[in-house]
Amino acid sequence: MSQPDDEVLGKAYDHRLARRLLTYLKPYRGRVALAIPLIALTAGFELLALNLTMAAIDLFLLPPAPERLGLFSRLLAAGFEALGGRPAPMDGVAVIGSLYLGLMVVVFALTYWQTLLLNGTGQFVMYDLRRELFAKFQRLPLSYYDRTPIGRMTTRLTSDVDALNELFTSGFVTLLSDVVVLVGLLTFLFLVNWKLALVSLVVVPLLAAITAWFRRHASRTYREVRTRLARINAFLQEHLSGMATVQLFNREAREGQAFEAINDAHRQINIETIFYYAVFYPAIGFVSNLGVALVIWYGGGQVLTGTLSLGALFFFIQAMQRFYEPIQDISEKYNILQAAMAAAERVFKVLDEPLVITSPPAPERPAVMRGEIEFRNVWFAYKGENWVLRDVSFRVAPGQTVALVGATGAGKTSITSLLMRFYDVQRGQILVDGVDVREFDLTELRRYFGVVLQDPTLFAGTIADNLRLGAKDISEDRLIAAAQEVQADAFIRRLPGGYQVEVKERGATLSVGQKQLLALARALAFDPRILILDEATASIDSETEALIQSAIERLLVGRTCVVIAHRLSTVRRADNIIVLHRGEIREMGTHQELVARADGIYRRLYELQYRESTPPPRAASAATVVRSPV
Numbered sequence: 001m002s003q004p005d006d007e008v009l010g011k012a013y014d015h016r017l018a019r020r021l022l023t024y025l026k027p028y029r030g031r032v033a034l035a036i037p038l039i040a041l042t043a044g045f046e047l048l049a050l051n052l053t054m055a056a057i058d059l060f061l062l063p064p065a066p067e068r069l070g071l072f073s074r075l076l077a078a079g080f081e082a083l084g085g086r087p088a089p090m091d092g093v094a095v096i097g098s099l100y101l102g103l104m105v106v107v108f109a110l111t112y113w114q115t116l117l118l119n120g121t122g123q124f125v126m127y128d129l130r131r132e133l134f135a136k137f138q139r140l141p142l143s144y145y146d147r148t149p150i151g152r153m154t155t156r157l158t159s160d161v162d163a164l165n166e167l168f169t170s171g172f173v174t175l176l177s178d179v180v181v182l183v184g185l186l187t188f189l190f191l192v193n194w195k196l197a198l199v200s201l202v203v204v205p206l207l208a209a210i211t212a213w214f215r216r217h218a219s220r221t222y223r224e225v226r227t228r229l230a231r232i233n234a235f236l237q238e239h240l241s242g243m244a245t246v247q248l249f250n251r252e253a254r255e256g257q258a259f260e261a262i263n264d265a266h267r268q269i270n271i272e273t274i275f276y277y278a279v280f281y282p283a284i285g286f287v288s289n290l291g292v293a294l295v296i297w298y299g300g301g302q303v304l305t306g307t308l309s310l311g312a313l314f315f316f317i318q319a320m321q322r323f324y325e326p327i328q329d330i331s332e333k334y335n336i337l338q339a340a341m342a343a344a345e346r347v348f349k350v351l352d353e354p355l356v357i358t359s360p361p362a363p364e365r366p367a368v369m370r371g372e373i374e375f376r377n378v379w380f381a382y383k384g385e386n387w388v389l390r391d392v393s394f395r396v397a398p399g400q401t402v403a404l405v406g407a408t409g410a411g412k413t414s415i416t417s418l419l420m421r422f423y424d425v426q427r428g429q430i431l432v433d434g435v436d437v438r439e440f441d442l443t444e445l446r447r448y449f450g451v452v453l454q455d456p457t458l459f460a461g462t463i464a465d466n467l468r469l470g471a472k473d474i475s476e477d478r479l480i481a482a483a484q485e486v487q488a489d490a491f492i493r494r495l496p497g498g499y500q501v502e503v504k505e506r507g508a509t510l511s512v513g514q515k516q517l518l519a520l521a522r523a524l525a526f527d528p529r530i531l532i533l534d535e536a537t538a539s540i541d542s543e544t545e546a547l548i549q550s551a552i553e554r555l556l557v558g559r560t561c562v563v564i565a566h567r568l569s570t571v572r573r574a575d576n577i578i579v580l581h582r583g584e585i586r587e588m589g590t591h592q593e594l595v596a597r598a599d600g601i602y603r604r605l606y607e608l609q610y611r612e613s614t615p616p617p618r619a620a621s622a623a624t625v626v627r628s629p630v
């Protein structure tokens with residue numbers, strides 16, 4: 001969910017951020033170095049075209065006294081003389097018309113080239129940024145995921161990167177060419193007639209005032225639009241993914257009203273934005289035309305008294321119109337700049353996020369992979385001193401099965417997460433084959449584990465892809481053998497397309513039991529030393545239940561196994577049962593040992609529930625057992 005604070009816009013220009021952004025252009029500096037002169041050249045040629053129209057009037061249509069000819073017209077006239085004399089007016093306008101056309105063809109080619117170069121660069125930079133961001137996301141610890149909504153991460157990768165692209169392409173190009181045009185025009189205007197140039201600039205303070213007014217309001221509403229849009233996105237994300245709950249609890253009308261409110265807020269702010277735009281553009285147009293009117297009045301007078309050529313007046317009028325374009329542009333680009341800076345700030349924040357779970361510089365490696373686990377006085381909290389595990393110690397010998405039993409929130413899942421080093425312990429040590437998990441190379445450590453969760457994650461792709469998860473060394477035969485071993489093969493073959501059928505929408509078309517079977521087959525195909533199993537608590541039909549049961553049994557052979565147990569059969573078979581209560585180990589031993597304790601927690605649990613649910617235990621009732629407070 002995107003948070004409103006996500007959308008806070010700061011400065012339109014931040015030197016520190018801009019410098020860091022520039023480093024992304026470094027690999028493409030050749031392209032940018034080529035594009036910049038192209039942009040300047042294009043703007044220069046456009047100015048030249050204005051001069052050509054002036055020369056056409058002054059040299060051929062209505063020539064003024066020779067001393068009133070502008071610099072460019074004089075240069076052009078000298079050019080004609082050198083080539084054998086000034087042509088007749090009819091030919092002259094044809095020549096200038098052709099020159100004009102030629103110039104425009106060049107402008108076309110230059111614009112095409114510069115667009116390819118810069119927009120292409122923008123795409124390269126976007127690609128690099130996304131790659132870097134995704135790589136970072138893949139390395140960030142799970143604690144980051146606990147506190148960051150998925151929607152916000154997606155925004156970093158999509159719209160934030162887009163905002164930066166816009167800065168690199170349209171923002172940068174327009175800004176550069178606008179600056180060249182403004183400076184060029186001003187120079188020409190003053191060269192042609194400084195008095196008229198001053199008159200035409202009279203309206204500039206007015207323009208500046210209008211622009212400042214617009215910028216102030218537009219950037220406020222722009223920010224507000226983004227915030228409210230973020231609210232819509234967050235609302236939609238939450239409600240579309242939770243539609244089943246909305247429908248089940250008949251909340252459609254209420255949610256409809258809630259959506260109406262945020263949708264309306266979004267509409268209102270957009271209408272306010274439209275108001276500012278509706279005032280700004282005509283106002284700028286009006287004031288620039290006021291400038292043109294001044295030029296016509298003052299310049300026209302100068303033409304009549306013979307102090308200004310008609311060509312020069314025409315040049316001024318055209319220049320006026322071109323002059324205000326950059327001013328309009330710059331106020332518009334201000335938003336792009338501001339949004340890009342804010343996006344850069346957020347993207348860099350992710351990239352600078354410390355990686356708290358990393359491999360040590362010189363990792364240790366156990367001599368042999370046996371699959372021994374040891375927790376030594378482990379204390380762990382997700383946050384501060386909110387202990388989720390307190391002084392937990394136990395040992396699992398290679399090949400043994402340990403069952404974790406305890407009420408919901410007792411800390412069972414936390415134990416398995418720590419084992420795979422998704423989090424680091426605050427005190428104590430976790431050892432795998434005698435080596436502290438923090439001393440392992442992370443890849444090596446995680447290679448030890450196979451995990452079967454209650455609701456296994458399936459990715460887009462075929463069933464085979466999902467079993468293999470990209471591991472090329474798992475052959476087709478091994479894959480099928482694994483599926484056969486856990487008896488998933490039969491149901492896979494019944495699917496239209498078998499192993500090649502596409503898993504859609506994260507496996508929504510498969511039942512929970514089928515997904516479990518797939519997860520078991522996947523675990524077996526990877527042949528891990530240590531298996532972590534979170535038994536399903538959802539109701540599964542008894543046939544699938546039996547299949548899963550026997551699959552698990554096969555999977556346990558020759559492996560160390562940590563089971564978050566919900567079934568009596570699993571608990572009974574375990575070599576060791578750990579009874580957790582509020583993060584502490586209260587009892588430990590085999591089923592026989594624990595039921596023998598007269599007032600033990602496990603015994604109470606067993607007498608209350610487990611016994612009733614045998615044999616065979618229904619997953620749902622077993623779940624209720626373990627999840628009720630002990």
Ligand SMILES: Nc1ncnc2c1ncn2[C@@H]1O[C@H](COP(=O)(O)OP(=O)(O)OP(=O)(O)O)[C@@H](O)[C@H]1O
Binds near residue numbers: 146382383406411
């Ligand atoms: N990612 C997390 N961030 C903060 N607190 C967490 C997180 N995961 C679990 N907790 C808290 O840690 C405690 C132990 O949770 P854990 O998931 O280990 O329990 P559990 O025994 O596996 O429960 P269940 O049987 O319901 O899965 C709970 O109080 C829970 O609220």
